[in-house]
Amino acid sequence: MSKDIQIHKGSNLNLEGEANKILVDLPAPKTFALNPDDFFNLTPKLVVKEGESVKKGAPLFFSKENPRIIFSSPVAGEVTSIVRGAKRKILQVLITSNESNEVVSHEVSNFESLDSDAVKEILLKSGSWPFIKQRPYNTIAQPEDSPKSIFISTYATAPLDVDYDFLLKNNKDDFQRGIQVLKKLTTGDVNLSIDSSFKGFFEKIEDVNLIGVSGAHPAGNVGVQIHKTDPINYGERVWVVNPEDVVNIGILFSTGEFSAQRTLAVVGSSVEKPQYYKATIGACLKPYLEASNLDDKEEFRVINGDVLSGSKTSADGYAGFYNNLISVIPEGNHYRMFGWLPFVDNHVPSISKTSLSWLFGSKKATVTTNLNGEERALVVTGEMEKVFPMDIFPMQLIKACLVEDIERMEALGIYEVVPEDFGLIDYASTSKIEAQDIIKKGIELMIKEVG
Template identity: 30%
Template sequence: MIKIKQGLNLPITGSPEDRVSDPITTRSVGLLGGDYLGLKPKVLISPGEFVKIGQPLFHDKNNPGVPFTSPASGVVQSINRGARRSLQSIVIDVEEGEKISFKPLSQKEVELSDSAKIRGRIIDSGLWTSFKTRPFSKIPSINSNPSAIFVNTMDTNPLSVNPEIILEIKKDSFTKGINVLKKLTNNPIHLCTCKNTILEVEKDKHIFHHTFSGPHPSGLTGTHMHHISPASLSNVNWSINYSDVIALGEFFETGEIPTHKFISLGGPQVIEPKIFLTRVGASTDEICNGELKLANNRIISGSVIGGREAMGAFSYLGKYHNQISVIEEASPEDRELFDWGRLGFNRYSVIPLFISNFLKSKKYNLKTLMYGPDRAILPIGTYEKVFPLEMLITVLLRYIVVGDTEKIQSLGGLELDEEDLALCSFVCPSKYDFGSLLKENLARIEIEG
């Protein structure tokens, strides 16, 4: 077992109970262009057109052969574009209708099928987008082969679903999904779990089982890869989340593209935090309707430290998100005069500024307030407390801020994704959003080297 010591379990109120509540359905779903880095879409449908489940909605000109398919049948309500005609979202009003189906394959048929056939079915179904490369966190090209595939069955993000609950319900589908992955490559498949997992991992020459423990980010794929097989330009790994492995297993078993998944709704502003089944790409506004305390709330697709604000054209569940988080928007009245000099019974800080630092079990109704503007990076050991990878993190963050791509590569920056720096951004006394800066630098490295 690999024990992670540095990190932080954010003490925020509103964690969901460890049980599954009733499903929540929505009348609209959306595919978000921002979920796919480097996307240059060729849209194949028009507003007002009726689409089937599994019908391609667009292709990526930068990654030929990968279809992005509809998670629901219905009428295309809108195609939202942003600056330079970037694709923000495609919104579909859900109606009962046709679906694109495939021939179901039994486990024996999967085992007897060749790799090309299995790969082709995954691509045609649209489930190829479940994979992400490291470095660069992009959908792999259809002809590429990974150095290893990392299957993540953990989630240590604040307010997240406990994956063990879902795996207990969908254990058979997960196992079938793993068998599908084994047909994609002869290289290692690293199954990363918490200790005492309910999964029964069979001995297999391709499957390597690793257990992790400790605070967040012990459940992130970047942490797993760093300790097992660090990603680099010459060692390109793929990753896939447990919910997408379940979807693969269900697809091959039934021949139908899965349209639902389990997620959590949590945070200080949620009346009753819960885990439930909903549509892939579900409307976050519809899910949160009647579930929130009356206030000026911020709805987030993903975690409170690494998610994306779900608002307007973006108010839909992200492809790679298994949670919706809600916190209150801060107001000017939330700032107090000389607040840094107060005792701070209800204030949280990673460094021991307030008396609340001694109240280890206390949880807080955290808001969006940042307590100050950007300023110079201060090397006071804050980042080292929450970053468990063996890197010179303060030095690396400095080079990420100034955009020195050569230094970023030499210090291990290619191993990282935005989520790996979310805690560094949260504890940063300088108020930098390191994740977005990392994304900009990785895009430059991919183009310029």
């Protein structure tokens, strides 16, 4: 194990609705969807039409920038709808599953003897390559690149996030096989970050550089871990894979079939039975939400991901491609009179001392989507620096992104950050600015102008 990382800056939001350690296997829903917006900076090109039958693992669309990168159907069935938005932008490809269970097969025998190029070719043809993302920018990795290292983070610190040791306890062999496959893709280390206080079965995984991590959120963000152990310089690439996608890669090289396994945790204060569910990538969320007994006494919001960095969806929505967490919290569509008073709504966790919530200690809190104010002047308060553990000046980087000063953005560390690293800043900052959106637009500018 390499030297452990201990993060001193940050904050944990102690919220109601953490998932119980119960794994439920419901009948699979009939409809599934792939959303191109789940893949940052992707321009999709369709290879299917409405009404066309597809096998599991068959291509649905590919990347216009790199046609080798394809996106496969998670189930066998029929393409029932292609949802488009403004300028005919593809928003969703909907598939209705059938009972055929037809699947595209790939030759993977004796994968231990395959070289890097052969492994890449199997990942590309099967549609498993999108499981691998790259830093900088958090885009899908380019197969022509050679990363200096690969990172997998099993230390989850986002509000109500999943327990990967519980989530993957039945896939230990597949996880190990996935690690062996990824090891062939880099001459550097495959880094596996784990909870330094509870290592679980990950401590016994071979062919990895184990990194023990402790500290408050965003210590679990892989960008923070990369910054502390293997910082990215201009021109370098680091690849990132989610833990369950390591399992999916392992299953591919065991069975020869594209694996779309996705375990979902339905959490939040609006959920009466927060728990885990066996599911599939792109699955319709409705049966899992119904099984969790949502509180129907008030309006709620369904979020693909955690409450800080997730994306809004609906009770009839679909699971995101990389998503293990479905958060459900009350809508904040009410006006709070005299909300600025420090003794009003003290149950809402606050990172500053202006609220009296800190007096309530470890009591779990209920939060809503209410912003409690509008956007204000961006002034120097030191709030951002208190919750941002990287050796980067977050406010100065945000300002550089706002004025599109590329040289300044480079100097201030734009290559090392992604929007989710600023999720806690969005919550803590009294300016109410959308820091994650600003950083996202800054990264889009860097891709366009610098590449």
